[in-house]
Amino acid sequence: MARRSSAITIADVAKHAGVSPATVSRVMNGRFLGEPEVAERVRASARELSYWPNQRARSFAMGQTNAIAFLVPDLANPSFQVVLAGLSKAAGDDGYRVMVADSAEAVEDEPLLAAEIRRRCDAVVLCAPRMSEAALVQATEMLAPVVLVHRFSPAVSVPTLTVDSRQGAEGLARYLHGLGHRRFAYVAGPSGVANENRLRGLADFEAFAPDAQIVHVPGGAGSEQGVAAADEVLRSGATAVLAFNDLVAIGVVHGLLEREVPVPEQISVTGFDDIPFARYMAPSLTTASVPQDVLGELAWNRMHALIRGETPEHNVIFQPRLEVRRSTAPPPA
Amino acid sequence: MARRSSAITIADVAKHAGVSPATVSRVMNGRFLGEPEVAERVRASARELSYWPNQRARSFAMGQTNAIAFLVPDLANPSFQVVLAGLSKAAGDDGYRVMVADSAEAVEDEPLLAAEIRRRCDAVVLCAPRMSEAALVQATEMLAPVVLVHRFSPAVSVPTLTVDSRQGAEGLARYLHGLGHRRFAYVAGPSGVANENRLRGLADFEAFAPDAQIVHVPGGAGSEQGVAAADEVLRSGATAVLAFNDLVAIGVVHGLLEREVPVPEQISVTGFDDIPFARYMAPSLTTASVPQDVLGELAWNRMHALIRGETPEHNVIFQPRLEVRRSTAPPPA
DNA sequence: TGCCGAGGAGAAAGCGATTTCACCGCTAGG
DNA sequence: CCTAGCGGTGAAATCGCTTTCTCCTCGGCA
Numbered sequence: 239m240a241r242r243s244s245a246i247t248i249a250d251v252a253k254h255a256g257v258s259p260a261t262v263s264r265v266m267n268g269r270f271l272g273e274p275e276v277a278e279r280v281r282a283s284a285r286e287l288s289y290w291p292n293q294r295a296r297s298f299a300m301g302q303t304n305a306i307a308f309l310v311p312d313l314a315n316p317s318f319q320v321v322l323a324g325l326s327k328a329a330g331d332d333g334y335r336v337m338v339a340d341s342a343e344a345v346e347d348e349p350l351l352a353a354e355i356r357r358r359c360d361a362v363v364l365c366a367p368r369m370s371e372a373a374l375v376q377a378t379e380m381l382a383p384v385v386l387v388h389r390f391s392p393a394v395s396v397p398t399l400t401v402d403s404r405q406g407a408e409g410l411a412r413y414l415h416g417l418g419h420r421r422f423a424y425v426a427g428p429s430g431v432a433n434e435n436r437l438r439g440l441a442d443f444e445a446f447a448p449d450a451q452i453v454h455v456p457g458g459a460g461s462e463q464g465v466a467a468a469d470e471v472l473r474s475g476a477t478a479v480l481a482f483n484d485l486v487a488i489g490v491v492h493g494l495l496e497r498e499v500p501v502p503e504q505i506s507v508t509g510f511d512d513i514p515f516a517r518y519m520a521p522s523l524t525t526a527s528v529p530q531d532v533l534g535e536l537a538w539n540r541m542h543a544l545i546r547g548e549t550p551e552h553n554v555i556f557q558p559r560l561e562v563r564r565s566t567a568p569p570p571a
Numbered sequence: 572m573a574r575r576s577s578a579i580t581i582a583d584v585a586k587h588a589g590v591s592p593a594t595v596s597r598v599m600n601g602r603f604l605g606e607p608e609v610a611e612r613v614r615a616s617a618r619e620l621s622y623w624p625n626q627r628a629r630s631f632a633m634g635q636t637n638a639i640a641f642l643v644p645d646l647a648n649p650s651f652q653v654v655l656a657g658l659s660k661a662a663g664d665d666g667y668r669v670m671v672a673d674s675a676e677a678v679e680d681e682p683l684l685a686a687e688i689r690r691r692c693d694a695v696v697l698c699a700p701r702m703s704e705a706a707l708v709q710a711t712e713m714l715a716p717v718v719l720v721h722r723f724s725p726a727v728s729v730p731t732l733t734v735d736s737r738q739g740a741e742g743l744a745r746y747l748h749g750l751g752h753r754r755f756a757y758v759a760g761p762s763g764v765a766n767e768n769r770l771r772g773l774a775d776f777e778a779f780a781p782d783a784q785i786v787h788v789p790g791g792a793g794s795e796q797g798v799a800a801a802d803e804v805l806r807s808g809a810t811a812v813l814a815f816n817d818l819v820a821i822g823v824v825h826g827l828l829e830r831e832v833p834v835p836e837q838i839s840v841t842g843f844d845d846i847p848f849a850r851y852m853a854p855s856l857t858t859a860s861v862p863q864d865v866l867g868e869l870a871w872n873r874m875h876a877l878i879r880g881e882t883p884e885h886n887v888i889f890q891p892r893l894e895v896r897r898s899t900a901p902p903p904a
Numbered sequence: 905t906g907c908c909g910a911g912g913a914g915a916a917a918g919c920g921a922t923t924t925c926a927c928c929g930c931t932a933g934g
Numbered sequence: 935c936c937t938a939g940c941g942g943t944g945a946a947a948t949c950g951c952t953t954t955c956t957c958c959t960c961g962g963c964a
Contacts, residue, residue: 247921357624633952908963909963913957
């Protein structure tokens with residue numbers, strides 16, 4: 239029977255070059271140690287027949303795909319996108335590709351989704367800031383090798399890249415306090431470790447500055463929620479707003495300006511993350527800067543070590559850098 | 572000899588359930604037509620042994636991976652990210668995953684990169700706005716099935732999703748002309764079809780409005796270049812700026828505001844794309860709105876049809892919608 | 905009762921690489 | 935001169951699943 243597919247196989251090349259498939263395989267993978275002349279003949283045949291090894295067959299035979307998965311709650315979120323860009327670039331330099339999966343914020347589906355995509359790849363970079371501890375423990379076991387991004391848990395022992403949101407939030411608050419602000423509004427994010435850590439940072443700050451008051455305003459993770467929070471921010475009487483992240487901050491600023499409340503003259507606003515737009519909006523946004531692309535890159539470093547069977551370096555906790563821009567100023571007299 | 576890998580295979584399940592591997596395969600894939608009781612027994616065994624089919628083996632046996640590639644010049648560009656999000660979501664709903672590759676604007680590497688990633692996937696969505704015609708023709712032949720995004724070429728006959736930049740640019744210019752502007756600056760993008768089409772649109776506009784003058788200012792694709800163009804924009808004496816895209820527009824606005832030139836009172840600025848931030852910046856950006864997520868979704872529709880061997884619907888050319896916001900106003904008196 | 909057709913299930917042949925192991929010829933050492 | 939060792943090469947097993955093809959059984963009809 240004729241071959242099902244019409245593609246050139248290693249056997250065709252072997253026949254054409256007058257060698258065995260084993261030799262072709264060795265030449266194609268740079269593991270050939272014999273006569274250079276033989277290798278050249280094989281390469282010539284491959285070129286002539288435009289032979290490209292079938293990746294599916296290779297993956298099968300070698301038991302690995304040279305691809306990793308990247309699972310995020312929301313691919314539309316710029317900070318995850320930057321992580322993805324860094325990850326993809328770093329992995330690409332080592333011949334690995336990144337397959338993406340977006341859980342669309344459906345936290346309960348994440349373990350299944352992760353398991354599914356893991357079966358197609360050699361490993362997974364898990365960005366699951368809101369997954370429950372229990373699910374996380376189970377997931378990291380099933381999914382190994384795993385690298386965790388934007389999520390830390392003492393219960394798991396996989397490489398972890400996180401941001402010290404606690405310190406970041408505290409730093410932002412202290413900075414505002416230093417400008418003279420005493421009444422703050424915190425526009426919260428969705429429940430999860432990120433939000434909790436910011437709250438811890440604010441608690442640290444309150445301990446440090448007993449004269450400060452922080453009003454908590456419900457928010458979310460996107461700019462729409464920031465806009466929606468503007469009214470309550472105004473009602474709070476705060477002179478400084480700490481937003482969950484840059485997206486929310488952008489929404490808050492937008493909402494305030496729409497209501498003709500000047501920023502920062504009347505109310506100062508800070509974000510978190512330092513997404514690319516933060517510096518370009520008007521007023522440019524004071525924020526806690528996190529190098530998300532580096533985070534993606536380091537995630538790959540850790541992953542690559544794991545895949546090679548090495549023990550990767552320690553977890554890293556990024557210290558956000560206070561990036562002072564124009565959205566903050568002393569409170570109105 | 573003991574099995575190399577310790578994972579449960581279809582044979583284990585077959586033995587456990589007292590049936591043949593063929594039956595297990597049929598049950599797992601919903602192609603089993605025999606006794607429901609047998610199917611249930613197989614499912615029970617699979618559950619008990621926590622059996623998951625080896626995807627590499629499946630891909631190999633079936634000759635397909637259920638994954639598609641998405642090649643972009645720059646994963647950090649928000650408009651591509653939105654396309655990716657839409658594509659990934661739509662494909663995911665049909666059980667397909669998206670593998671990303673970023674050419675990092677290295678146009679000459681794109682054909683090779685595309686070929687490499689194509690071998691790992693069943694198809695590729697190619698976003699190559701700057702690839703040469705010749706390379707494009709060759710690439711689309713080698714890569715089939717292919718869907719082209721943000722790139723049209725009469726020389727290829729693959730499904731294509733594009734934006735009518737020409738009409739979009741003309742619409743923006745006419746709108747500004749209607750506001751009373753007569754002297755325009757166009758901050759150009761990187762050479763490529765996108766830029767060329769905007770130029771055509773501006774030429775259409777000039778034919779329509781002979782009293783208008785357009786000064787061309789070199790730019791780029793990112794906000795930095797927009798900022799950098801601000802001085803030359805000022806020097807041009809233009810009262811209205813058409814920027815290559817939103818990113819550039821954001822940079823231009825930022826640059827102008829930094830130089831204390833009020834937007835839109837002194838100079839109006841427009842973008843192109845309507846990225847999520849356009850509505851939140853201050854002033855909010857007047858732009859030609861393109862539903863990039865829908866574009867990604869439709870790209871998947873076309874691709875899915877292609878994969879199933881159907882003939883997909885016609886190419887679509889999105890007509891950008893003029894989105895009037897606050898960055899534009901009549902010229903100063 | 906006998907035969908035929910249909911349908912359920914298994915045996916086995918791929919899929920296309922990698923990789924182990926065996927073989928062969930040559931060289932060097934006893 | 936014989937043999938042990940080694941480098942170069944090929945034969946063949948292997949990876950785990952899908953799918954075809956065959957076989958067997960059972961029911962219906964003459």
